[in-house]
Amino acid sequence: MSARVLVADDHPALVAAVASYLDANDLDVIGPAADGDAAVRLAEVHKPDLALVDWRMPRRSGAELVTAILEASPETRVVVYTA
Numbered sequence: 031m032s033a034r035v036l037v038a039d040d041h042p043a044l045v046a047a048v049a050s051y052l053d054a055n056d057l058d059v060i061g062p063a064a065d066g067d068a069a070v071r072l073a074e075v076h077k078p079d080l081a082l083v084d085w086r087m088p089r090r091s092g093a094e095l096v097t098a099i100l101e102a103s104p105e106t107r108v109v110v111y112t113a
Contacts, residue, residue, distance in 0.1 A: 073102040078103065078106050092110075
């Protein structure tokens with residue numbers, strides 16, 4: 031079974047590039063999530079192994095988003111990035 035990765039970013043071109051790279055490396059992409067609320071919903075439903083999230087997103091961002099993802103899916107590891 032390959033790892034499940036949630037991709038959360040509000041920039042469609044970046045999400046497409048990241049998802050393409052992950053798919054090419056046999057990882058299952060969950061998402062994309064274009065805002066913090068969508069990211070949390072996807073984490074609740076899919077319980078991803080890893081969440082790649084942009085620090086600055088609509089609705090929830092930064093520490094609030096990381097906290098909410100970990101509450102929804104405690105086993106998920108979160109990697110945060112920003113421009």
